[in-house]
Amino acid sequence: MRTIFFILRKEFRQIFRHRVMLPMIFLMPIIQLLILSNAADFEVRNIYLHVVDRDLSPASRRLIGQFAASRHFVLTQTSFSAELGFRDLEANDADLVLEIPADFEKKLLRENEASLHLNVNAINATKAGLGQAYASAIIRDFNNNLRMEWLDMPDRQNPGRFDITHSFWFNPDLNYKAFMVPGILVMLVTLVGLFLAGINVVKEKEIGTIEQINVTPIHKSQFIVGKLLPFWIIANIELGMGLAFGKLVFHIPIAGSLWVVFGFAAIYLLVVLGMGLLISTVTETQQQSMFIAYFVLVVFIMMSGLFTPIESMPGWAQKVTWFNPIAYFVDVMRMVLLKGSGWYEIRQHVYAMLAMALAINTLAVLNYRKVGA
Amino acid sequence: MDTVISAEDLTKKFGDFTAVDRISFEVFQGEIFGFLGANGAGKTTAMKMLTGLLRPTSGQAQVAGFDVYRQPELIKQHIGYMSQRFSLYEDLTVRENIEFYGGIYGLTFKEIRRKIPQLLHELGLLEVERQLVKSLPLGWKQRLAFSIALIHEPRIVFLDEPTGGVDPITRRQFWETIYQSAAMGVTIFVTTHYMDEAEYCHRVSMMAQGKIAALGPPKQLKQAFQAQSMDEIFLSIARGAK
Incomplete structure (x- = not known):
């Protein structure tokens, strides 16, 4: 535990010292939320x-x-x-x-x-x-x-005539932002988690300090926890900020419990950070890591149901989304925030996420080696 | 004298290439052991095996009484390590670097608090303790890195080309620090390219093509090779390799 504390303190010192990093972590997502939420609007005018x-x-x-x-x-x-x-x-x-x-x-x-x-x-x-x-x-x-x-x-x-009336449930005003903002939030949190975690470990490889770490008695699990926990915390704070922003600026409904949202986010972020770690174990430079992270992210976002409904994808693509963590979180956000779903309704999402977190982190930890072969 | 490092037929192969070819040697307590060789002779690979960074292909080796195959993590607890590639965090201050490495080597908060002023005083770095490491001159960084490698009072410290790129005076100062540590019983295992530094060592080994081509105190080697300086020995071995 003590060792983890020392790593955490070092990581936070480095993050908060970095002049570009802080605005990148906290300001950019807010700006993106503002822009994307207004732009990603499917209502066709003009x-x-x-x-x-x-x-x-x-x-x-x-x-x-x-x-x-x-x-x-x-x-x-x-x-x-x-x-x-x-x-x-x-x-x-x-x-x-x-x-x-x-x-x-x-x-x-x-x-x-x-x-x-x-x-x-x-x-x-x-x-x-x-x-x-x-x-x-x-x-x-x-x-x-x-x-x-x-x-x-x-x-x-005219007995032959009839009218169809609709009533829209869960989003009665057909407010597009209420639909998009929760999804975009997922994207932003994922972006921060995946990129920062992916870059962070590789950065130590690049500047050579990883070798110094590897000759210390540090256990690799301590190192990994110390490295990923800061981004887990930052991503959670960011989610909180994003939700507050969505509520204040876009008046998105929060029908369900925020405990459920953050509880699910906690598991979800383990998957994202595990992916970041896995990427960093197979790459040598920050550029390589960025490229892979970007590639993965684009595919995941496109197939997440954020912009296009999963139900209208071809069958094979729908099956691919079973392995897409972003799809689960986007779904959960919409279910909990718009419909007010609770743990029971999203239990399948939770199981899937737990399984993914376990699988990806096991793989990442196995792949991370202190001793070269 | 106590043996603190012993290697027997230690070998590392990368595919078909044999980087380290059955080397055997011993290093004793309190000794300054110079590990020389041209680039690509296999020095760094050998050092990585001894520090638990790389698994040997075959052969035996013990460091600080622990086996390199079975107990690499125990070895790590008992050795210090400083590499040619810079091992301090440039975006942390002098003090923060000491705190971090002290912490991960298992020192208590109390020990760290006690160590910091002592260490900074010895290094003459008290005034810059709150400065970022990147703002320090290279020579200072190297001395700081060396002190940090010794922070947990290890029995052996491995130095991988510790004085690359600094002027002769700074190098001289660095070696004085090394002598002080050796006098206190710390074993120094050092690789270098500077042949004048080789003269400072108690014993040196010279590697060529993954093998140890010469091993002994500098004086003896000069006699054996009938050479005036270590430079000549180095050149004749390196040429012989080609």
């Missing part, structure tokens, strides 16, 4: 719309007006030729081209039926999908209004 209006009738104008009034669309251009519309689409000046045929109003009146044509630029699949959905909703609205007015057919006389 869909550029080109309307090819060959009808020029009251009906078509009314439809265009409805599009223009929507906060999702920006009407950039009205023309008479589908070709112009397509050219805009090609030049990326439009995301969506709505074609209104010349006999639109006539057909609507006479045959009670008319067709519209939508061209969607699907390079950005999310924008395309949502844009098309929003457009369909506007057209449906327009359609309903017309029917009610022109055909003088009150709602209740």
Whole structure:
């Protein structure tokens, strides 16, 4: 225990002495939280719309007006030729081209039926999908209004019609930030843990002090605990800061118990720090360590369900996420903070995390050697 | 005289390459034992095996009465070590470095508190105790590193090219410190490239191609090789190796 105390004191002295390190640890994550939480927003606004209006009738104008009034669309251009519309689409000046045929109003009146044509630029699949959905909703609205007015057919006389109402549970305002902030927090805590731990041990290799440590009677478990505990503490403090920030600035809900969040984080960080240690045992320089840590982190974050739902990944990818600690923590954060889940609901996550912590740390400790072969 | 280091047919192979080839020698209590050889002759590898940093491929060795295979951690408790690559933390102060190494060598808080002023006084570093090690001149750092290697009062101290890159006066001072420690019964095992330093040693061994090519007191070696200086011996051995 005494030995660990001496190592801890040395580590903290070094961390707090480092002028670049402190702001990097505490300030940068806050800045990133602010920026990412505002930027990582999936609601699609500003869909550029080109309307090819060959009808020029009251009906078509009314439809265009409805599009223009929507906060999702920006009407950039009205023309008479589908070709112009397509050219805009090609030049990326439009995301969506709505074609209104010349006999639109006539057909609507006479045959009670008319067709519209939508061209969607699907390079950005999310924008395309949502844009098309929003457009369909506007057209449906327009359609309903017309029917009610022109055909003088009150709602209740039409037994075939029904409305779907929704109620959104756990995030009633569909607040995107409430969904994203907990996940981004996981990412930031992981970043700090993995990079700092990975670099730290390698740094001693690089400057040669590891050799001095290795000729002392220090036990390797003492060394490892002394090396990793500071970052475990720092990452936990950072999580606390991030949550406070999320609550104050983004008003994220904290439905569940913070004990559960921090309890899970405690285990989760063992996995992350163990990974950092493992990386540092197989690398010789800080650059190598950074590169591997970065590589691992990018894959883990992309496949964590933070930005894209795991459920919509292909089957094999879903299986890969079983081994992704970030996916578990992102899930737990959302479950506990938004739904108010407790230990019982996240028990499977806890078991998985415990197993991972055990496996990765065993591997790292076995791989760390004081005596060369 | 007590034997504190003994090696018998100690060998280290890296794949096909034999870095240390069946070396045998003994080092006695209170002796300054010079371990010489050209770069790549196998000095550092041999030293790493003796300090428990590297596992030998074959042969026997005991350091401070402990076996290098079975008791490397016990060896570490009883030896001091200072390497050519800098072993102090440059971003810690003089005092913090002493505290840290004292602590991990198992000294109590009380012992550390007692040792620090004593050590700083001996080194003449009292005024800079709160300065970062990186701001000290190289010669001071080396003396500090040497004192820290002795902080737990080991019976043997291993010095791996301790005086690289400093001027002759500083080197001279460093060797005076080494003599003082040896006079108190500490065994010094030292590698060096400076042949004038070799003359300071009680006995020297010269390695070439992983083998010990010569071993004995500097005077005897000069007679045996009919040489004027250690330099000549070194050159003839190094050339013979090629």
